[in-house]
Amino acid sequence: MIRLSLRQFRAQAWVAIGLLLLTAALLASTGPHLAHLYGAYAKAQAACAASSDCGDVNISIGKLDELLKLIGTALVAVPGLIGAFWGAPLISRELEHGTHRLAWTQSVSRTRWLAVKLALVGAASVAATGLLSLMVTWWSSPMDHADMNRFGAGLFGERNLTPLGYAAFGFALGVTAGLLIRRTLPAMATTLAVFLGGRLTFTYFVRQHLLAPAHLTTPLGSVVQGFGQDNNGPPNLFAGANLPGAWVYSTRIVDGSGRGLTSQVVASSCPALLNPPPGNPGPSAGRAVAVPDGDARDALQACVTKLSSAYHGVVTYQPSSRYWILQWYETGIFVAAAAGLAAVCFYVIRHRAG
Amino acid sequence: MTTVLAAAGLGKRFGKRWALRDCTFDVPERRVVGLVGPNGAGKSTLLHIAVGLLTPSDGRISVLGEPPGGNPAQLGRVGFVAQQNPLYPSLTVADHLRLGAWLNPTWDAELAARRTAELGLDPKQRAGKLSGGQHAQLALTLAIAKRPRLLVLDEPVASLDPLARHEFLRQLMAAVAEDEMTVILSSHLVADLERVCDYLIVLAEARVALAGDVDELLASHWRLTGPRRDPADLPAEQHVIEASHTDRQSTLFIRSDGPILDPAWTVEPVGLESLVLAYMRRADPAGPGRRPRLGVAR
Numbered sequence A: 001m002i003r004l005s006l007r008q009f010r011a012q013a014w015v016a017i018g019l020l021l022l023t024a025a026l027l028a029s030t031g032p033h034l035a036h037l038y039g040a041y042a043k044a045q046a047a048c049a050a051s052s053d054c055g056d057v058n059i060s061i062g063k064l065d066e067l068l069k070l071i072g073t074a075l076v077a078v079p080g081l082i083g084a085f086w087g088a089p090l091i092s093r094e095l096e097h098g099t100h101r102l103a104w105t106q107s108v109s110r111t112r113w114l115a116v117k118l119a120l121v122g123a124a125s126v127a128a129t130g131l132l133s134l135m136v137t138w139w140s141s142p143m144d145h146a147d148m149n150r151f152g153a154g155l156f157g158e159r160n161l162t163p164l165g166y167a168a169f170g171f172a173l174g175v176t177a178g179l180l181i182r183r184t185l186p187a188m189a190t191t192l193a194v195f196l197g198g199r200l201t202f203t204y205f206v207r208q209h210l211l212a213p214a215h216l217t218t219p220l221g222s223v224v225q226g227f228g229q230d231n232n233g234p235p236n237l238f239a240g241a242n243l244p245g246a247w248v249y250s251t252r253i254v255d256g257s258g259r260g261l262t263s264q265v266v267a268s269s270c271p272a273l274l275n276p277p278p279g280n281p282g283p284s285a286g287r288a289v290a291v292p293d294g295d296a297r298d299a300l301q302a303c304v305t306k307l308s309s310a311y312h313g314v315v316t317y318q319p320s321s322r323y324w325i326l327q328w329y330e331t332g333i334f335v336a337a338a339a340g341l342a343a344v345c346f347y348v349i350r351h352r353a354g
Numbered sequence B: 001m002t003t004v005l006a007a008a009g010l011g012k013r014f015g016k017r018w019a020l021r022d023c024t025f026d027v028p029e030r031r032v033v034g035l036v037g038p039n040g041a042g043k044s045t046l047l048h049i050a051v052g053l054l055t056p057s058d059g060r061i062s063v064l065g066e067p068p069g070g071n072p073a074q075l076g077r078v079g080f081v082a083q084q085n086p087l088y089p090s091l092t093v094a095d096h097l098r099l100g101a102w103l104n105p106t107w108d109a110e111l112a113a114r115r116t117a118e119l120g121l122d123p124k125q126r127a128g129k130l131s132g133g134q135h136a137q138l139a140l141t142l143a144i145a146k147r148p149r150l151l152v153l154d155e156p157v158a159s160l161d162p163l164a165r166h167e168f169l170r171q172l173m174a175a176v177a178e179d180e181m182t183v184i185l186s187s188h189l190v191a192d193l194e195r196v197c198d199y200l201i202v203l204a205e206a207r208v209a210l211a212g213d214v215d216e217l218l219a220s221h222w223r224l225t226g227p228r229r230d231p232a233d234l235p236a237e238q239h240v241i242e243a244s245h246t247d248r249q250s251t252l253f254i255r256s257d258g259p260i261l262d263p264a265w266t267v268e269p270v271g272l273e274s275l276v277l278a279y280m281r282r283a284d285p286a287g288p289g290r291r292p293r294l295g296v297a298r
Helices: A002-050 A063-097 A110-147 A162-181 A184-209 A263-269 A294-307 A320-351 B043-050 B072-077 B093-103 B109-119 B132-144 B162-178 B190-194 B214-220 B272-283
Strands: A214-219 A224-228 A236-239 A247-255 A311-318 B003-014 B017-028 B032-036 B058-063 B078-081 B150-153 B182-187 B199-204 B207-213 B221-227 B238-245 B249-256 B266-269
Touching: A002 A063, A002 A110, A002 B093, A063 A110, A063 A162, A063 A184, A110 A162, A110 A320, A162 A184, A162 A320, A184 A320, A224 A294, A236 A247, A236 A263, A263 A294, A311 A320, B003 B043, B003 B182, B017 B043, B017 B058, B017 B182, B017 B199, B032 B043, B032 B190, B043 B058, B043 B150, B043 B182, B072 B078, B078 B132, B093 B109, B093 B132, B109 B132, B132 B150, B132 B162, B162 B182, B182 B190, B190 B272, B199 B214, B199 B272, B207 B214, B207 B272, B214 B221, B214 B272, B238 B272
Parallel strands: B017 B207, B032 B182, B032 B199, B078 B150, B150 B182
Antiparallel strands: A214 A311, A224 A236, A247 A311, B003 B017, B003 B058, B199 B207, B221 B249, B221 B266, B238 B249
16 A cells, blocks of 8 residues: 555655755755855944944845745745645545545555555655755744744744644645545645635734743833834834844833823823924824934933833733744644544545545 | 345435435355446445445445455455546556555466456556556456455446447456356446346346346246236236236236246247346336436436
């Protein structure tokens, strides 16, 4: 049964190996240069921070590197495509051609037939995605390190372990859809749609609840980043946390009893902020945090000092040390979902079909 | 007489529809059994149950003394060629023979090689590119080379032209003669089965309308023609299968194990085809002739 499964999977396996080799060649040939570029960038940043007359350092990478960044983005799609192109046809094609009646009447039980196919092609799915993830993670590590945003909604699922969990899930989803729908094309479409829906739902609605976030109470001065209007709302202080590598859910300014800082309090406590002296532009509209200069900066400073006895900052976040716990957690959930789908397949193939 | 397949009250329901109902029959060993019936009579359902692809909703079935498809050894003892002779279109002839060897411990590689050579099949040819006849022959080879004790063929010649049909049945009979195999093959055409079968099962409207040895069936059915009379007046051992009357004349189709002594009748033997048709008509709940033979496909 193993040899038959290998024979049937041969063409698809060659395509995958070809694509992986091509990707490996591209990334391996550009990776060291990118690392060098970001090394220089880090040095320049350090030098800039040390000097007094340096604003900011920018980095621009080549067109090819920009293009290769897309491979990382494509990693989001790979598990869905594996589900559609490896998972969905695995059984539905047999059902469509009637060859399941050939396969299931040889001296091999149906359960074993399914088990071997699931194990073999499932392992190939996870391995191919894992290799791609490994390459992408390696290639983009200097970039990711500079961005310090590895908890980002997209990035978290494009690096390290999580793609492996998605691959197992996508594959099992495809097989299940193929077995239940019994026709290849509709099964492929369903797989893509359900996979996409599941991934987006998990990313935007489930992931933040996996672990209870930590709360950090800090003095007001360390969270106030400016003053302005948020979408034409009442002018207020802007708060933000500077926690490198952490996943910050929210940063709020509250008083001792937990009430938020209102614009009325700001207006009454810090009139100088609202009525800037002539010649200084007032608070700007929009979310752009104003890092004020001169008089305005002094006024903001004075305001923070005045309010800091009553108000403080509260940061709700996942510390950067939880990155791997969350990676394992999310991967585990998707692998468990894949196992559940596989169980459905075993049940269906034993009790229905024919 | 050993029984290869025994069905008792066998039934299969798909949703609310019974595809097979209350089927009770035995298939004796070393026979070539024809399973005949109109399309939709439940032939495929019955065969799929016999090879373990479907589980019955009702009744019992035992194949070679065991429930069908229960374990790999049982699967190995039963060879099956499904309708349209399914093969993997992208795999070659050689791949298919390898597949048979990988999946069946009882595989007879020598037999498989000899048969493909005799058939002139190119080992490198993909199954999808084979002609209809070759395709069917390869499917048959796969089923025979696992050396089954029971070979089940579902409409094996339905898609073949007359020449390929003849050749397929000839090959099948040659294989049967070599081996101690029992064969069950289905068809909706009696003519296909007449040449090869020595046992007949007629399915109609999801039920077994007739089952028996072909020679015995032919020896016990007669067409009687004579002056018009009421079929109820016949002797008790003569069972009327079908009766038709004109003003003066009656034509009866009867089953009788004893001789027909009434000199008023002209007695004729019946052919297998008219025998099968008479039983099918009798099983038709709408009654003979009252059901439209042509329907509009919706």
